[in-house]
Amino acid sequence: MPRDRILVTIEGREVELSNLDKVMYPSTGFTKGELIDYYTRIAPVMLPHLKGRPVTRIRYPHGVGAPHFFEKNRPGGTPPWVHLETLPVPGSTKSRETIDFVVVDELATLVWLANLAAIELHTPQWRIGADPDLLVVDLDPGAPAGLKECCAVAVLIRDRLAADGIAAFPKTSGRKGMQLCCPISGTQSSALVTEYIHRVAEELATLVPASITAKMAKQVRPGKVFIDWSQNAAAKTTVTPYSLRAGDSPTASTPLTWDEVLSMATGTRPARQFSPAEALTRTDRHGDLLAGLLTPGPKLPK
Numbered sequence: 512m513p514r515d516r517i518l519v520t521i522e523g524r525e526v527e528l529s530n531l532d533k534v535m536y537p538s539t540g541f542t543k544g545e546l547i548d549y550y551t552r553i554a555p556v557m558l559p560h561l562k563g564r565p566v567t568r569i570r571y572p573h574g575v576g577a578p579h580f581f582e583k584n585r586p587g588g589t590p591p592w593v594h595l596e597t598l599p600v601p602g603s604t605k606s607r608e609t610i611d612f613v614v615v616d617e618l619a620t621l622v623w624l625a626n627l628a629a630i631e632l633h634t635p636q637w638r639i640g641a642d643p644d645l646l647v648v649d650l651d652p653g654a655p656a657g658l659k660e661c662c663a664v665a666v667l668i669r670d671r672l673a674a675d676g677i678a679a680f681p682k683t684s685g686r687k688g689m690q691l692c693c694p695i696s697g698t699q700s701s702a703l704v705t706e707y708i709h710r711v712a713e714e715l716a717t718l719v720p721a722s723i724t725a726k727m728a729k730q731v732r733p734g735k736v737f738i739d740w741s742q743n744a745a746a747k748t749t750v751t752p753y754s755l756r757a758g759d760s761p762t763a764s765t766p767l768t769w770d771e772v773l774s775m776a777t778g779t780r781p782a783r784q785f786s787p788a789e790a791l792t793r794t795d796r797h798g799d800l801l802a803g804l805l806t807p808g809p810k811l812p813k
Contacts, residue, residue, distance in 0.1 A: 524592055524619035528626050535574045535630065539760045541787075543628060549755065549787040550625040553763075554618045556799040557753040561621070563638035565598055565612030567748050568629035575630070575757040585611040586627065593620055596639050600746075614639070630757045633748035636701065643704050644807065646677070647749050648691040648712075649684075649739035653732030656722075658783065661689045662776035664723055664736040667715055669769070676809045680801050681772050683784050685756035685764040688736075690749060692801065694808030701745035707811045712738035752801050753790060763790040766800035 516529040531544035550557070571579045584607075585595055594614040600607055615621050615632070624632070636645040648668055650661040668691055669679045679691040695704070712725035715738065724735045742749050750756065750764045762784040767775075774780035785793070793800075 519622075521619040521622055522617065524590070524617070526590075526619050526623050526626065528622075533574070533628075535571065535628065536759070536761050537574060537576060541761050543626070545787075546628075546630065546755070546761075547622055547625045549761075549763075549791070550621050551618065552791055553753045553787075553794065554621055556794050556801075557751070558616065558618065558621065559799070559805055560752045560801065561615040561632065561634060563614065563616065563641075564634040564751075565596060565639065566615050566624075566751070567633040568613075568624060568627075569631035569633070569757065570627060570629050571757055572628050574628075575759070579757065582629070583610050583612060585613055589613070590623065593623065598639070630755050632751045632754045634751045635745065635748050636704070636743055637745065642696075642698055643701050643743070643745075644695060645804065646693040646695050646704050646708055646811070647742045648679070648693070648708060649688065649742045649749065650690065651688045651732075651737040651739055653724075653729075653735050653737060656734050656736055657687060658683070658689060659775055659778065660722065660736050662772045662782055664715075664719075664738070665689060665691055665772055666769075666776060667719070667723075668711070668738070671711055671715060675812050677811070678803060678808060680803055681767045681769065682752055682801065683762075683765045683767065684750060685754065685762045685784055686758060687784075689767075690742075690764075692752075692804055694804050694806060695811055696807035697810030699811055701743055704811065705740060705743040708738075708743060709740040712740045752804075753794075755787060756784075761787050763787050765790045765793065766797075768797070768800060 533543045568582045595611045597609050600610045637643045677693050679693050683689050716723045716725040754764050765785040775782035
């Protein structure tokens with residue numbers, strides 16, 4: 512075996528690791544070895560959110576800033592032990608009727624993907640063979656609005672959803688905005704979930720038109736927070752909790768407490784994203800702040 516490759520055994524699975532010194536984030540020198548180390552250490556809280564969901568990967572073979580690509584289908588050389596699910600992909604840009612999706616339900620699979628430089632992992636709001644179990648509200652700020660303004664809008668959405676008996680759990684996006692994740696249940700299609708949160712988004716945009724928009728058009732977004740209700744479509748994915756993001760420096764999609772959201776909204780705490788090291792430290796302190804997503808929530812109101 513070449514000297515830049517090593518074979519490790521993870522829970523009985525053999526995984527080949529390579530080029531561990533390759534720099535993934537040139538501005539900080541964060542390497543592939545550090546990428547694998549992060550995903551290994553965050554796995555206990557991340558894997559439950561990945562389990563049962565087909566994963567879309569964004570791979571950066573030569574690090575951020577270099578060419579990258581989205582990958583849904585299983586890559587060449589996929590080990591035989593990796594969990595695959597063949598699912599329909601209507602409207603595929605590659606004229607495929609089905610795709611063999613990877614399902615990350617064990618540590619070895621997560622490490623294997625990290626070794627392939629799959630920096631970002633994205634999952635849908637449903638598990639394989641089931642109706643949607645999550646409602647996601649993606650808050651996208653239009654400059655000069657930023658994460659601080661997203662936090663203020665998040666509080667409004669939390670209170671509005673609570674009036675319908677729906678609990679919201681906040682996390683940063685790892686980029687510039689944030690998401691609210693809400694556990695739901697019942698035999699509700701993705702279309703019905705989308706219709707519900709679209710209605711709520713328009714209601715709040717009418718209530719606070721200077722700060723909120725429910726319209727996708729880029730020209731109406733400057734200075735406002737766009738409540739992206741469309742993320743609940745069956746074909747859409749959202750960055751998985753704890754996933755890294757491929758910005759200038761490594762950041763993670765990090766769960767927040769509501770006290771933190773409130774203090775960021777009022778400016779008593781800086782509104783910012785969190786590094787991998789900070790995400791791990793927070794997990795040691797708080798455990799999984801999104802554990803509530805793993806228990807079925809209520810059915811949406813009509």
